[in-house]
Amino acid sequence: MNRLWETLIKAFSWACGIILLGAISCIIGYLFMKGAGVIRLDLIFGDTPPLDAILLKRQVLDGLFPAMAGTFFLVCFSVFTALPLGLAAGIYMSEYAGGSIRRVFSFSFDILAGIPSIVIGLFGFSIAVFLHRHFSDRIFPCLLISGLSLAFLVLPYIIRTTQLSLETLPARTRLTALALGATRFQNIRYVLVPQSLSGILSGVVLAVGRCAEDTAVIMLTGAVAMAGVPQSLLSSYEALPFYIYYISSQYTNPHELATGYGASIILLGICTFLFLAAFMIQKGLARRALYYP
Amino acid sequence: MNRQFEKTAEMVLFLPALLSVILTLAIFVFMLVFGLPLMKGGRFFELITGSWSPGHGMYGIQxxxxxxxxxxxxxxxxxxxxxxxxxxxxxxxxxxxxxxxxxxxxxxxxxxxxxxxxxxxxxxxxxxxxxxxxxxxxxxxxxxxxxxxxxxxxxxxxxxxxxxxxxxxxxxxxxxxxxxxxxxxxxxxxxxxxxxxxxxxxxxxxxxxxxxxxxxxxxxxxxxxxxxxxxxxxxxxxxxxxxxxxxxxxxxxxxxxxxxxxxxxxxxxxxxxxxxxxxxxxxx
Known part of the structure; x- marks a missing residue:
């Protein structure tokens, strides 16, 4: 290979790195340039005193608080639904499953993980239609349906991170308790799960981020532009990512658009925070904090 | 009794895994059942190669x-x-x-x-x-x-x-x-x-x-x-x-x-x- 090619390849790689960094800083820079001015407390709470809004004494009409509350409830509901199922399935896959069951199950989890979120949303929507026709007229696309659909969306992530963090434990950790006479389940309960806690936890935090940012699922299953703070599981609700999508096509004045930029910055902040948290946890900070008090 | 407990534990862990597999299949089945009216009579091929013109009753998604x-x-x-x-x-x-x-x-x-x-x-x-x-x-x-x-x-x-x-x-x-x-x-x-x-x-x-x-x-x-x-x-x-x-x-x-x-x-x-x-x- 001659000098020229070598220089060209080097230049190409550096150009790629610079393009990537440039593009992402353009996006974030543009967002902040347009939206930094509106990041104030009244972006979230409007004219309502913050304390009244948080205690649900008064409705917030022109702020992002209902959307943030909607996203919060949504994330809590779906992660708490997906977590027990995902943990159990992950532990089963890593510790019990063998032979053809293991092959079939892991193939189907791969498929589940890859299903586009809009298809999961469509599935949630058809469940709502199905329930509406056959069980109760009161069921429409709502917080409950969205939460369930999002739980389906993150379930394979939780299964996979649980399975992976259990499987990567060293054989020494895996065998000690068994050699001392512990049963299989005791080994899982007292040794394997606590030891892989940081891996599992960081997977959960990433799942939270996935729930918070996903728009395709919720736009089919009940997110609306104006609903206030959700009153029950069966009501429609607002959510931060849907609000951003809605504003991008339906804004009527510069003020609304500015709110859209503000909402984007808040969502970006939440997701970045969750991402960093997952990273820190993986680095083992959390294991020390949670398991060795 | 201990053995019984071990068996139960395995079962309790197995069911969610099975449920997730069923979920994967259920999504497919739902799409199929709900989309069936449009695909009846071997029209699936027509559906994926045809053009979109709802006014003329054509719902091709090509x-x-x-x-x-x-x-x-x-x-x-x-x-x-x-x-x-x-x-x-x-x-x-x-x-x-x-x-x-x-x-x-x-x-x-x-x-x-x-x-x-x-x-x-x-x-x-x-x-x-x-x-x-x-x-x-x-x-x-x-x-x-x-x-x-x-x-x-x-x-x-x-x-x-x-x-x-x-x-x-x-x-x-x-x-x-x-x-x-x-x-x-x-x-x-x-x-x-x-x-x-x-x-x-x-x-x-x-x-x-x-x-x-x-x-x-x-x-x-x-x-x-x-x-x-x-x-x-x-x-x-x-x-x-x-x-x-x-x-x-x-x-x-x-x-x-x-x-x-x-x-x-x-x-x-x-x-x-x-x-x-x-x-x-x-x-x-």
Whole structure:
């Protein structure tokens, strides 16, 4: 290979790195340039005193608080639904499953993980239609349906991170308790799960981020532009990512658009925070904090 | 009693796993059952090759399939060289400090919400494309696939990077001992060794861009037409689902979204099978 090619390849790689960094800083820079001015407390709470809004004494009409509350409830509901199922399935896959069951199950989890979120949303929507026709007229696309659909969306992530963090434990950790006479389940309960806690936890935090940012699922299953703070599981609700999508096509004045930029910055902040948290946890900070008090 | 408990524990852990498998199947079955009225009498083929004209009772989703293909392949086409360059930079060419910085930035980029790419795309990228080409509104295949390329690059870079880093150190030492420069090491040792990982990265990101909704929905313009150039506006399968669902759900028009869902499900299954195939090739 001659000098020229070598220089060209080097230049190409550096150009790629610079393009990537440039593009992402353009996006974030543009967002902040347009939206930094509106990041104030009244972006979230409007004219309502913050304390009244948080205690649900008064409705917030022109702020992002209902959307943030909607996203919060949504994330809590779906992660708490997906977590027990995902943990159990992950532990089963890593510790019990063998032979053809293991092959079939892991193939189907791969498929589940890859299903586009809009298809999961469509599935949630058809469940709502199905329930509406056959069980109760009161069921429409709502917080409950969205939460369930999002739980389906993150379930394979939780299964996979649980399975992976259990499987990567060293054989020494895996065998000690068994050699001392512990049963299989005791080994899982007292040794394997606590030891892989940081891996599992960081997977959960990433799942939270996935729930918070996903728009395709919720736009089919009940997110609306104006609903206030959700009153029950069966009501429609607002959510931060849907609000951003809605504003991008339906804004009527510069003020609304500015709110859209503000909402984007808040969502970006939440997701970045969750991402960093997952990273820190993986680095083992959390294991020390949670398991060795 | 202890044995009994062990059995119960295994059962309790088994059921959620089984439930998740059933869920995977249930999604497929739901799409099939709800979409059936449109596919009865062997009209499935007609459905995926026909054109869209609800006024004439034609609900073919061929334009959406073409739109999806166009945007997904173009975005992979943009993202591939970019990701190769960045992965080489991170793994081999850049000095340690910059490499670490880039690595963390790329990781962080995987966490940026899709809707934000779309939002900024509308107000930043689309006007630029419109001014640059002086052709139409700027909402077109090119805008969507450029943004999508940025969305899938981090995933691709991470997969490439990991496969670059897996190349055995002894191979690199051998190249060093022969007096190879970093670029020679990259081109003659690392990239050939990492071929499997490169394939997997490309297939994986192809899957992501086929399934992405928000970017295409917000940036591609959503016109139902078979694309003729990259500046044409198209509607993807995913965007079609999102847009039609707003209309009433008894019409035949509405049933077509389940056909879209089925096709997307099929694409995804195909991607997974391809990934498995590439993976098994490498371990032999």
């Amino acid at each position: 334009p959406m399939i073409m739109g999806t293909m166009a945007i997904a392949s173009l975005s992979v086409f943009f993202a591939f060289p970019l990701s190769m360059g960045c992965a080489s930079l991170i793994s081999v060419l850049a000095p340690r400090g910059f490499s670490t910085f880039l690595r963390h930035t790329v990781r962080l980029m995987t966490g940026v919400p899709t809707v934000i790419y779309g939002f900024v795309g509308i107000f930043l990228l689309v006007p630029i494309i419109r001014e640059l080409f002086q052709n139409g509104s700027g909402f077109c295949i090119l805008s969507a696939s450029l943004m999508l390329a940025l969305l899938i690059s981090p995933t691709m870079i991470l997969v490439f990077m990991e496969s670059f880093d897996r190349v055995p150190k002894s191979y690199l030492d051998a190249a060093d001992a022969l007096g190879g420069t970093p670029v020679q090491k990259l081109v003659y040792v690392i990239i050939p060794q990492a071929r499997q990982g490169i394939w997997m990265g490309v297939i994986l990101s192809m899957g992501r861009s086929l399934g992405d909704t928000l970017i295409a929905l917000m940036l591609a313009g959503n016109a139902i037409a078979t694309p003729g150039s990259v500046l044409d506006s198209v509607r993807t399968l995913t965007a079609h689902i999102a847009l039609v669902i707003a209309s009433d759900y008894e019409s035949l028009e509405f049933k077509s979204v389940f056909a879209c869902g089925l096709i997307l499900y099929g694409f995804n299954a195909l991607i997974i099978v391809m990934l498995r195939y590439v993976e098994s090739k490498g371990t032999q």
